[in-house]
Amino acid sequence: MDPTGPWDRSRVDEFLADARIPIRIGCRTPAGDPWMVSLWFRWDGAIHCATGADADVVAFFEADDRVSFEVSTNDPPYMGVRGRGRVTVSPDEDERLLRSLLERYLGGTDNELADRLLRPDREEVHVRIEPERLHSWDFTERMPDRRD
Secondary structure, eight states, X not given: OOOBSSOOHHHXXXXXXXXXXXXXXXXXXXXXXXXXXXXXXXXXXXXXXXXETTOHHHHHHHXXXXXXXXEXXXXXXXXXXXXXXXXXXXXXXXXXXXXXXXXXXXXXXXXXXXXHHTOTTOOEEEEEEEEEEEEEEEOTTTXXXXXX
């Protein structure tokens, strides 16, 4: 799929592969109310996140697999990628995905958060979003005095 916006697919792929910003995912609760969740992610043409199997959002995804998402910089000049897609949830066997996300965001598993997340009694799931639409935006030209 070709993204809309100023970036071509290779620039979108590069941005998402390099980003260490949590992805914001919009979904619906079973009652139809909007819900937003932020998760760590990895990109390989699809979005891969991990969360606890007992997290409320897992039931939300299972009730309605349509989601929206956004990854954007927190500091000017603002830029990012947003889109929509379909989500699937499956077991995170041996917490492989969670371990890779701990490496990506924290540099390893030798920390208190990893100890808590990797407890043997905690079940982890793999949340995979297959994008159906991608849109980039980049305000660098609008904010020339905010470039690094």
